[in-house]
Amino acid sequence: MNSLPSFAGTGRGAVTIGVGVFLALFAIELSLMLWLNGGLFMYTLDDAYIHFALAENLIRGHYGVNLGEVSAPCSSIIWPFLLAPLMQLPGCYWLPLVVNVLLTVATIVVFHRLIEAAFPASAWPERRWMVPVVLVGTIVATNLLGLSFSGMEHTLQVLLAAAMVLGMIRDQEEDRPSRWFYAAIVVGPLVRYELLALSLPALAYLAWRRRLRAAILCGLLIAIPVGAFSAFLMSNGLGPLPTSVTAKLTPLYGGGNLPEVFKTISRNLGHRQGALLTLSLIVLLPAVFSRRPPIERAFATWSAAAVLMHLAIGKFGWYNRYEIYIWASTILALMYLHRAGLGSIFFGGSRLRAATFLGVFIGGACYPYLHVFATLPIASNNVHEMHYQMHRFITEFHPRPVAVNDLGWTSYRNDEYVLDLWGLASRDALKLRTHRDVTDWDSRDWLREQAETYGVDMAMIFEIWFPEIPEKWTALADLTLSKPRIIPARHTVTFFAMDPDDVPEMTAKLEAFRRTLPKGVRFRFREGLAARR
Numbered sequence: 001m002n003s004l005p006s007f008a009g010t011g012r013g014a015v016t017i018g019v020g021v022f023l024a025l026f027a028i029e030l031s032l033m034l035w036l037n038g039g040l041f042m043y044t045l046d047d048a049y050i051h052f053a054l055a056e057n058l059i060r061g062h063y064g065v066n067l068g069e070v071s072a073p074c075s076s077i078i079w080p081f082l083l084a085p086l087m088q089l090p091g092c093y094w095l096p097l098v099v100n101v102l103l104t105v106a107t108i109v110v111f112h113r114l115i116e117a118a119f120p121a122s123a124w125p126e127r128r129w130m131v132p133v134v135l136v137g138t139i140v141a142t143n144l145l146g147l148s149f150s151g152m153e154h155t156l157q158v159l160l161a162a163a164m165v166l167g168m169i170r171d172q173e174e175d176r177p178s179r180w181f182y183a184a185i186v187v188g189p190l191v192r193y194e195l196l197a198l199s200l201p202a203l204a205y206l207a208w209r210r211r212l213r214a215a216i217l218c219g220l221l222i223a224i225p226v227g228a229f230s231a232f233l234m235s236n237g238l239g240p241l242p243t244s245v246t247a248k249l250t251p252l253y254g255g256g257n258l259p260e261v262f263k264t265i266s267r268n269l270g271h272r273q274g275a276l277l278t279l280s281l282i283v284l285l286p287a288v289f290s291r292r293p294p295i296e297r298a299f300a301t302w303s304a305a306a307v308l309m310h311l312a313i314g315k316f317g318w319y320n321r322y323e324i325y326i327w328a329s330t331i332l333a334l335m336y337l338h339r340a341g342l343g344s345i346f347f348g349g350s351r352l353r354a355a356t357f358l359g360v361f362i363g364g365a366c367y368p369y370l371h372v373f374a375t376l377p378i379a380s381n382n383v384h385e386m387h388y389q390m391h392r393f394i395t396e397f398h399p400r401p402v403a404v405n406d407l408g409w410t411s412y413r414n415d416e417y418v419l420d421l422w423g424l425a426s427r428d429a430l431k432l433r434t435h436r437d438v439t440d441w442d443s444r445d446w447l448r449e450q451a452e453t454y455g456v457d458m459a460m461i462f463e464i465w466f467p468e469i470p471e472k473w474t475a476l477a478d479l480t481l482s483k484p485r486i487i488p489a490r491h492t493v494t495f496f497a498m499d500p501d502d503v504p505e506m507t508a509k510l511e512a513f514r515r516t517l518p519k520g521v522r523f524r525f526r527e528g529l530a531a532r533r
Contacts, residue, residue, distance in 0.1 A: 019108055033377045072238055076190075086099070141362055189226060378484060389517060393513050457498050
């Protein structure tokens with residue numbers, strides 16, 4: 001009977017339990033997704049397919065989702081390049097999922113090492129079974145399960161953020177940073193620009209530690225590839241940052257002026273996780289100004305600076321992935337900085353008190369990530385019922401240029417031109433849509449001109465996003481989700497014909513398409529068209 005606690009208390013045992021729990025939950029979620037989708041697996045974010053579309057074109061020597069047109073719709077510099085070789089392998093569709101699972105397992109290993117560093121056996125000899133409990137709680141608290149199904153780079157982002165925290169701790173305890181610590185600092189911003197919030201303060205930390213050569217070298221290894229990528233974009237008529245980044249970073253888009261920064265901070269403070277991050281900052285500050293050893297105060301300063309940077313220019317939400325890197329790194333930093341108090345709760349008191357503390361923290365502070373866990377199968381089904389069906393229509397029934405406001409599945413495995421009206425693949429569309437530098441702007445003229453320029457004869461858009469539709473455009477039908485909306489911005493996508501003369505032909509195509517839709521998906525022709533079918 002005592003073998004399990006003894007095994008759980010070992011390093012390998014705790015990691016095995018943590019990975020085992022993750023894989024068991026992963027298998028349950030995957031099974032539910034396949035069941036809901038009729039045996040088809042769908043990633044939980046349509047954005048993942050933007051990366052896939054770019055990756056498959058990189059194999060052809062082109063950077064962009066439309067062949068012959070350079071665009072930068074991805075928020076990661078290197079993720080599409082990492083995916084590109086996979087796109088040539090058998091089962092390529094599944095490989096991003098496999099990669100994310102492996103990255104998550106690596107992250108769990110790093111989490112365990114951080115827990116071991118904060119609560120060593122020498123200080124807490126009676127910890128045994130609580131180590132895997134704390135590890136599993138950390139997995140849940142950082143949304144690792146949800147990120148694994150996204151098909152995106154956030155699993156790697158969290159791994160690198162955790163590696164930086166562990167590198168800081170190792171530097172404090174052993175007075176020598178590991179090579180992977182330097183690697184995480186350098187690679188982080190190439191994976192997601194947001195990781196500059198951790199990497200830049202880390203460079204200052206290295207300089208403070210009188211490791212100027214390492215700080216300068218890491219800074220150059222960040223600046224050179226990021227700068228070269230910006231130069232590439234600008235040489236092709238784009239901005240210095242990917243359009244997807246520009247669309248999210250309001251202060252940068254507004255010219256970096258202080259009012260825009262204050263607006264972003266105010267918005268972030270109003271977000272649930274933003275308010276909690278602010279609270280964590282308040283908890284961090286005493287460690288910054290305490291009588292702790294200087295190196296611990298420097299560590300706390302690094303974490304606090306990163307939180308401030310994210311609150312100033314970062315984003316929250318979109319299925320709880322934008323903030324997860326800073327959330328994870330802050331939790332891990334606080335765990336180490338307040339290890340004495342937390343250790344007495346987890347390992348020095350009753351099991352009931354420890355379980356209660358973990359339950360309250362996860363249920364309260366991490367509720368959004370529990371919501372992700374509960375809705376992953378429906379999120380996958382949303383993508384299957386809307387975005388994948390849109391892809392099917394334009395590849396099987398109407399293989400011609402189309403206009404959309406969701407770029408992922410519509411551009412993946414589709415060589416026809418896809419006009420992105422939301423602006424992730426079009427800097428001009430983003431500027432015009434948000435009225436930047438435009439006066440007396442009429443969206444009807446813009447929509448019509450864009451469609452004529454690119455030879456588009458049909459649009460699949462959220463009608464409510466475009467209140468001014470060109471007069472000649474005819475709303476043909478609506479496709480509506482059968483289940484609660486988790487991922488799409490709206491429940492219903494509307495199909496438009498841009499030329500009234502095309503209405504009979506497109507209506508016939510839509511009727512044939514309707515017969516192939518999954519059970520439960522609602523497809524309704526607009527009033528007046530049903531009689532013409």
